Amino acid sequence: MDNVSEFWYIWVDTGGTFTDCLAQSPTGEISRVKVLSTGRLRATVSMVLAQDQLVISCSTTLPDNFLVGANLIASTTGIQVGEILQHDIRSGKCQLRRAMDHQLCSGELLELDFGMEAPVLAARLITQTPPERPLPRAAFHLATTKSTNALLERKGDPTAFVVTKGFKDLLKIGDQRRPDLFALNIDQADPLHDLVFEFDERMDAHGDVLKPFDDEAFHQLSDALLQAGFTTVAIAFLHAVQNSEHERKAREILQGKGIRHISCSSELAPFVKILPRAETSVVNAYLTPLMERYLDGVESALSGGDFRIMTSAGGFVSRRDYRAKDSLFSGPAGGVVGASTIAHQCGEGRTIAFDMGGTSTDVARYHHGFDYQFEQRISGVRLMSPSLRIETVAAGGGSICGYGADGFFVGPHSAGASPGPASYGAGGPLTITDVNLLLGRMDPGLFGIPARIDAARQAADCVYQSIPRERISDLKIDAMLQGLLDIANERMADTIRGISVREGYDPKEYAMTAFGGAGGQHACRIAEILGAQRILFPADAGLLSAFGLQHARMERFAQSEVLKCWDALEPQFDTLVKRLEEQAVQALSDEGFEKDKILLARRIVQVRIHGQECSESIDWSPGQDLAAMFRSRYLNVYGYYPAEKPIEIVTLRVIAATEKIPLKKENFSYQGKAQSVRTIQSYVQSEWQQIPVFRREDLAAGEFMKGPALVQDAFSTMCIDLGWKAIVGDMGTLRLERICASPPEKRSDGPSMQFELFTQRFFSLVKESGFMLERVSISTNVKERLDFSCALLDAEGALIVNAPHIPVHLGAIGLCVRKLLEEYPMNEGDMVVTNHPAYGGSHLPDVTVVSPAFATSGELLGYVANRAHHAEIGGIRPGSMPPDARHLGEEGVVIPPTYLYRRGEARFEALEVLLSHSTYPSRNPKDNLADLQAQAAANRKGIQTLARLADANGAQTVKNHMIALKEHAAQLLAKRLKVLEYGNYKAEESLDDGTLLKVCIHHSKQRFQFDFTGTKLSHEGNLNATPAIVNSVILYVLRLLVSDSIPMNEGLLQQVEVVLPRCLLNPPFSADPEHCPPVVGGNVETSQRLVDLLLKALRLAGCSQGTMNNVIFGNESVSYYETVCGGVGATNEHSGAHAIHSHMTNTAITDPEILEMRYPVRLHRFAIRKGSGGKGDYSGGDGIVREFEFLAPVSLSLLTQHRVEGPYGMLGGHPGQTGRQQWIKKDGRTQELDSICGVEISPGERLILETPGGGGYGNAKENT
Structure with a gap:
């Protein structure tokens, strides 16, 4: 039969490690296949017959002549062996085009490279179509991490970024926070764009034009852009959401110049906040050309039929409507759709989707409907795009396990598809997959690809041997492996808490749907940690994302940012909803669907207390009391409700969708106990014992088994732990129920493993507390700037x-x-x-x-x-x-x-x-x-x-x-001090007004002492500090000195003495505030200068900006406070970071659009102050320039330092430039302002703030 005339339905999910494929043939049969996402298959050398002949075995079913033209690659070395000229499907014999370039041995692992994209390879295998023949006609549905991987690996296309004048460094500065609180060497990710073009246009916060769009000037900019070789452009103008006219004009001119790929922020993310909107436009521009080439490559291999692409929101779009920024989480979204389908099939309306793949684990909560999010962060980039609410943790089957300076670790790095886990035989490291294999939590005889248990053992032994003997105690290697599993399980359980407990939902009320290649191996233990009682393990657990594509629908979102209080909006609310409903339905109608078959699937309203930043998602239907629903939700999550505060509607979204595929209900009726035909040695309750292994395909509906036991197929494994019972449904799903609490485990993993687990648990506690505070607070300082600690x-x-x-x-x-x-x-x-x-x-x-x-x-x-x-x-x-x-x-x-x-x-x-x-x-x-x-x-x-x-x-x-x-x-501190020479480490620093700070750090075998004798007795102004601040500074510097990744705690002070005489760092306080010294600057400024002082004494780094650059303004109606970033000091191995917070603060900067919407101010400039860092072998980082125009009378206060003397360089490095602040008055006169000052500002006057650069390290060369 000519297979071009046949019609198939194909669903493909390309993940980080594997590509999964399901297909329905013209006769209705369902087939499954899994290939590597590199577009390769794995095989094993059975026999070498001659230099150009060998016999190979491949676990994948192949049609005749399928391997002809494939290149053989040696897995361990990556060396190309040769090209297959002929292949006999029955014997496995291969004739190569010429003699092998690399000597092979029997049992050696190979990879077969076909030179085609993984989805095409999967489609050819599942339809049994050799490469030389056209694929049959098919409805082809694709989810892919291609764009995600390109973003993570920075492999997008060269991109130009066009932005409002004054904001060229917007994406470099970001929100000014450093990624690692305790890193002296700060690594800043480069922006995705290659070049920035500023354009002199401007809207105000209401969308009124301040600076008109100059067509001729933009034509000149476009010509310069073309001359620089760019064909991909992202555009983000300030307040374009309020008025998109300027972005629209820019697009038209660029299109007229022949530029194909143009991403406008107001079209892609029509919401307030320039930073995430601009990042979204750049991400979309950066990925679009690559994704078009990729999708062209897939589509060109098809022989007609529909081609639909999954979005991060769990619905399909056509190729015409596809946008790269909307599919970054399409694979995980397919898994969530699949999990919800299985849950409904099994009579569960609520489920926690637990998808443990090769690279990471994705979790999501489903409660009779999907939970969405509309802003995400990936690879350090903020993204505004509808997505299913999926949390990811870097703990997958391929997560690398080991022991390092900070103790045992699992992830975040992955072995990926190449080299893969150690057991893949390609020289990979110890991974979670290997740990499960070695502990008998999977049967290597039923593994879908060849497994090398000897290589896994060798990798485990390498980790064990790397552990310092004093940390091992009586730890055995098996207990070490169990401990590594426990660490991974704890991290994954913590991630599930984030989408359940944190949001006010109890995991006990949910069934867990476990899937992915490794999900079933960890599900029971994680369910126990969370208190969940039921687990569903789908028939296609190893391919559930592809299964989810089979049940996903075409969807369209219509959305509107509202930002109005409910009392004022309520009379017009129904009209607004109706308008969005019509937009969403029309979008699907334009795809060719009949309107009477389009459903209004959801109406999602984001609601918050007026003044708060975080909002709650309310699923609303006509006739329901929105305000009452929000009150109930808020009270449930936070435990109280501020009745005196009005509620605000943030956004409204309507989802239109095609009809759902009807579902059959799965039946679970007990028929008898399943009989296993094999057993395996497994590590259970810290002991080795034989447990039964069941081949999944041998199990019949109604059969049940109790743990411990394994159920395995070629794509996934279910490890049924002690205390659990499983039954097989008539559609192949395994339903597990907890029948009793597991007996207390006889732990043999020793204190070191338990230490890692409790560190994770304690850290999770304070992190969750901080998240609660951020969500519920009213203050901009907490909700936007994150100026709080737990x-x-x-x-x-x-x-x-x-x-x-x-x-x-x-x-x-x-x-x-x-x-x-x-x-x-x-x-x-x-x-x-x-x-x-x-x-x-x-x-x-x-x-x-x-x-x-x-x-x-x-x-x-x-x-x-x-x-x-x-x-x-x-x-x-x-x-x-x-x-x-x-x-x-x-x-x-x-x-x-x-x-x-x-x-x-x-x-x-x-x-x-x-x-x-x-x-x-x-x-x-x-x-x-x-x-x-x-x-x-x-x-x-x-x-x-x-x-x-x-x-x-x-x-x-x-x-x-x-x-x-x-x-x-x-x-750890004692260990670090052993390599620090004994002696006295002295330093002096003067505040901008000449006030002396002095320290002598005395280091001997008996003590490590900080002596602040000689510091000035008191400060006449507000730079007096307190012993608490001194304690903070010492603790922080000790944490830097240790450098290992441990929680900052007061164990660091156990061997430390502090001599703190009565001085400005320890002033007297009485019961009467009028007789106490002012301290407001001591916390923010003296603390920074104290860090300068201690780092100078210890010679750890050049001086960072040494200030928080506190800007405070307000009147009787408003009050605003921010701290502003600057340059970081260089070290002996790293240049200082630019435009980022350092040392004692790490608050975020308020988004320019939020700033202008809420406060009587206009921001004209926010840019890096080029060249302000000190020169050296390693140069200091640059500060920034920030220019405000005030639109109402305000009282302005500034608390700053390093306006008199620049931040010091270290060991010959030059100092950074001093900061400065200028008051530009109405008549144009400029007044230099002191380090600490307060002035009354009139409307139309400006402040130009220039923050200090960091000091250099090492002898500066004149030409640097």
């Missing part, structure tokens, strides 16, 4: 672990808790709040909330605390950071230690009185109280998590691991 402390109040937040907070929190405990005992249900510097506070806007955490038994476990910067806390100037305060009382409301909750009962009334009726009261006490509610919610989150941890492992075990974390930090 910490876990032990029962003595010592810092144990912190989330990667703000260093100046973290070292101070322990001292704060201990000070409070001296006078304020805390019982269960208590929360204490303070901002007083005498009690470990830093400055008044930083408000600390402390809570004790108890086990269910009533035993004190420790404390959970957070510190958040309130945008307004009173004082003589708006923003509560007055440069001219004479005493503490003028800086704002002083909150002495006060019970926020007493035995669970709220006590906000007294605090409200204090905030509203102090001498200099808060200008916005309602926001203060709302943020305190958020801080309380964050602490409650941490308390609950710690209690659960104690319940599961024992209170004493939890406390022991807190001690272990401190001891580990102390040991």
Whole structure:
């Protein structure tokens, strides 16, 4: 039969390691195939007959002559062996075109390269079509990670970026945060674009034209762009969402010049925030040419029929409507669609999709409908695009396992498809796949591709031998392997908590659908960690993303950014919904679908409390009470509802879709116990034992088995653990139920493995607390700038672990808790709040909330605390950071230690009185109280998590691991100090007003001491610091000195002495704020200069900008505060980073469009200050230039440093340039402003802020 006349349905998912394919033949039969995503097959040498003849075996079913023309590649070396001239399908004999270039041996692994894209290879195999013949006609459905991999590997096309004048460095600066809080050598990812073109046009925040579009000027820009060789362009103009006319004109001119690939931000991401919108346009432009070539290559191999591409949102689009930015998560989306289909098939309306593949694990929550997200981050890039809410963790079957400087690790790096796991025989490292194989959690005899268990053992032994003997204790290699699995399971369970518990959903109420090549091997243990009781393991578990494509629909989104309060919008809401419904339906109708067969699948409303940044997704239908639904949702997630605050509608989205494929219900009726035909040695409960192995294809509907047991096919394995029972459904799904709790495991993995697990658990606790605080807060400083920190402390109040937040907070929190405990005992249900510097506070806007955490038994476990910067806390100037305060009382409301909750009962009334009726009261006490509610919610989150941890492992075990974390930090510091020469390390630094800071670090065998004797007695202004700030600085510098990736905790201080005489770093505080020194600059500026001082003494690096460049402005209506990035100092192996925060802060900068929408200001320039870093063998990083125009009368305060003397260079490196600030008055006159100053600004006046560069390291050459 001529197969061109046949019609097939083909579904292909190309992942990072494997490409999965399902197909339905013209006769209705379903076929399956899996190939490597490199477009290759694996084979084994059976026999070498001659130099040009050999016999190979391949597990994939092949048609006659399929291998003719394929190139043989030696897996271990990557050397090309030769081209196949003839192949006999029955004997496996191959005749090569010429003698082999590489000597092969029997048993050696080969790869067969066909020179075609993996989806085409899969389609040819599944239809049994040799390369020389055309494929049959087919409806071809594709999900692919091609664009994702290109983004991760930076393999897109050369791209030009056109942006509003003044913002050429927007994507280089980003949000100004450094990726690693404790890295002196900061690696900054290069932007995707190759060249930036600024264009002089401008809209205001309302979309009104400030600078008209100059057609002639843009023609000139286009010519320059063409001359530079660009054919791919991304455009992002400020406030283009409010008025897209300028972007539209730019597109028309570029198209007229013949440029094909143009991505406009207002079309691709019509939402406020220039940074993620611009990044989205650049990503789309960067990937579009590559994806067009790739899709052309796939489509050209087809012989007609529909060609549809999966999007990240779980629906199909046609080739015409495909956009590269919309398919980055298309493969995982297919898996979620498949998991939801299986769940409904099995009678489950709620499921957690658990997709563990070769490179990573993707998890998602399904609750009678998909959960969406509309902004994602991938490879450091923010992306605005509809996507299923999928969380990814770098722990897949190919995740590399080992032991390094920071202990045991699993991932984040993967062995990928090449070389792959060690057991693939291509020289790969130890991976999770190998660990499962070695522990008997899969049967190598049933593995889909040849497996080399000897190579896996060798890789495991290499890891074991790399462990320092003092860390091993009595750890055996089998226990090490089990421990590595436990680490991976803990990380994956934590990711599932992020899409369930964090959002207010209990995993116990969900069935877990496990799939992917490795999902079934880990599902039982992860379900146990989460408390889930049911697991579904689909018949096509190893190919479920392709199965999901079979059940996905054509979809179209219509969306509108609303940004209006509900009370004002409600009368017009139905009309707005109707308009979007018509748009979505029309989009599908334009694809050829009949309107009466198009469904309005979802209406998703993003709702938030007015003033908050994070919103909740509400699935709304006509007739429902949207406000009541939001109140219920908010209360469920956060535990309280701020009734006095109005609610705001952020966005409205309508999804139109084609009809669903009807589903049959799967039947699970017990018929009898399954009988296994083979067994395998497996490591169960820390012992080796024989367990049954079931070939999946041998199992009949209704058969059941109890764990421990394996169920395996060529594509996936289900490891049924002890305490679980499984039954086979009549459609092939395995349904597992937990029949009893697993007995306590006889652990043999030793303290080192348990240490890694509890470190992960503690870190997860504070991270989740921080996420809660960010979501619920009102203050811009918390929700946008992320100026907060969360910490876990032990029962003595010592810092144990912190989330990667703000260093100046973290070292101070322990001292704060201990000070409070001296006078304020805390019982269960208590929360204490303070901002007083005498009690470990830093400055008044930083408000600390402390809570004790108890086990269910009533035993004190420790404390959970957070510190958040309130945008307004009173004082003589708006923003509560007055440069001219004479005493503490003028800086704002002083909150002495006060019970926020007493035995669970709220006590906000007294605090409200204090905030509203102090001498200099808060200008916005309602926001203060709302943020305190958020801080309380964050602490409650941490308390609950710690209690659960104690319940599961024992209170004493939890406390022991807190001690272990401190001891580990102390040991690492001791190890580092052994290589630091004994002696006195001295340094002096002067503040901009000449005030002296002085330190002598005395290092001997007996002690390591920081002595600040000689520092000036007091500061006449506000640069007085506190012992808490000094503690933070010392802890931070010690953490830099250790350099290993450990949580910053006070174990680092166990061997450290601090001599801190009465001076500006330790001023006296009385009960009366009017008799206390001002400190607001001590926290933000003196802290930075202290880091400069200690790094100078230890000669670790050139000086970074040494300031936070605090900008505060406001009036009676608004208050705004930001810290601004600068240059980083160079080290002896790395140049300093440009335009990024350093040392004691890491707050984000407010997006320019958000800034202009919410505040009476216009941002004219935000750019890197080229050449401001000091020269050296390694040069310091450059600072930035930031230019504001004020649109209303405001009071402006500046707290800065290094305006007099530039940041020092180290060992001959030149200093960085000093910063400066200029006030441009209405009449054009310019006034230089002091480091610390306050001025009254009139509308139309400007501030130009130039931040310092970092110091260089090593002798600077004149020509550098």
